[in-house]
Amino acid sequence: MALPPTRGHVLVCDDNQKNYEKLKKYLESEGFVCGERVSTETELRQALTIAESSRTWYQFVMLDMDLSFSDEPKATGLSVYHSVLPDFPNETYIIYSSHDADEYRAEINRLMYRDVKFVLLDQLLKERNIRLHLSGLISNSNAQRVFLVHGRNHTLRDKVHRLLTVGFGLEVVGWEDARERVKTARPYIYEIVMAGIEMSHLTLVLFSDDEQVELRGKFKSSTEKGDKRERRQARANVFIEAGYAMGVRPRRTLFLEWPESSRATFEAPSDFAGMHSIRFDESAGKRDVLRRRLESARCLLKMKSNWDTIPLS
Structure with a gap:
């Protein structure tokens, strides 16, 4: 049947x-x-x-x-x-x-x-x-499946997860889901990431400001030397896993930049500038930008009527 x-x-x-x-x-x-x-x-x-x-x-x-x-x-x-x-x-x-x-x-x-x-x-x-x-x-052909790559900020991860699943009707593939796909007892990190990418329609990389960073003085430009603000960036593993996704499926990879602090300078992935990247927050406008990007990437969305106002916490 x-x-x-x-x-x-x-x-x-x-x-x-x-x-x-x-x-x-x-x-x-x-x-x-x-x-x-x-x-x-x-x-x-x-x-x-x-x-x-x-x-x-x-x-x-x-x-x-x-x-x-x-x-x-x-x-x-x-x-x-x-x-x-x-x-x-x-x-x-x-x-x-x-x-x-x-x-x-x-x-x-x-x-x-x-x-x-x-x-x-x-x-x-x-x-x-x-x-x-x-x-x-x-x-592996499931246009509702999204592999979510993230760092240590689990609060923001959970908010993105809720928007994708409850608001947009998508299925989120997490680390453990990808690990189960690898048939070895002690898989390499690369194998897990590749399994997550391959079993999903799109990879969504969440860049949150998890780490404090400081460029050594002798490498700073004159402009940077005068900037005393705290600088933050995502965890190194997020950059590496984003690179994997870009190398394998560049048109099915989307970056979400979500700095938690407005007082610190957020070091976005400059090497990926302009490539499927969204500066994100909880507003209806940003949710709509994400929705349109997901649609353009051929994700099959099943939208809730209140997707633009649904609480993410």
Whole structure:
């Protein structure tokens, strides 16, 4: 019996109706909504444009690498991917093949280092390979799941957690959740962080002013030497884990700067300046900024009517 379609929409671009029907049957059994098949670059662009304008995001876009067009004999699924990607960079693309993909191997290896979500599903449509290859990807595909990275200020962490869960209807993945995903008795910190990133749709990094810092005198500029205010910054682990997230999924990483003290100078992560960063507080205006950023990152929000006024303590 098929699951109720609550896990989001999927777009399939394939010129073979039978292949499409196989994929659709499996995806719908997993609770996804699979729209009408598209088979040309024009149709793909139209579908993505409509989704973007109506803000009805796709969980992922599946593109047949063996796609070919009678009027463009040299066009393939990879060439369509290259053409469409610059205009729709925030989509999660799953590029698959119903045949052996050895002839594309060099191109595939090059794409692996692009700033995109790229997965090759070789010989996907043979026999039982659909479930075998897609089950792991499907289990990690949850647009309501957010990995929350934070420092020592648990009061602010709990406020962000409450806003995300109670106000926005999201599921927060914490440290212990990520640790349980790692199947070793004593995992490295890196492994836990990567598990949290991979099992979530978005990583939200909370920069709170946990540490007092002071630049040594000989390294200060003339302006800094005259500034006697206390300086604070987030814990070092927060910067490191933010770097992991930016390296793996830069378009699915969001920074939240929330200094507790207005009297001290907050040292924000300057290397990340202008990159998906919000200076935050409890006001309705800042909550709305966060809401819009989460929507732009394709998070599936289930808003409470009082999300902008709900107490966070």
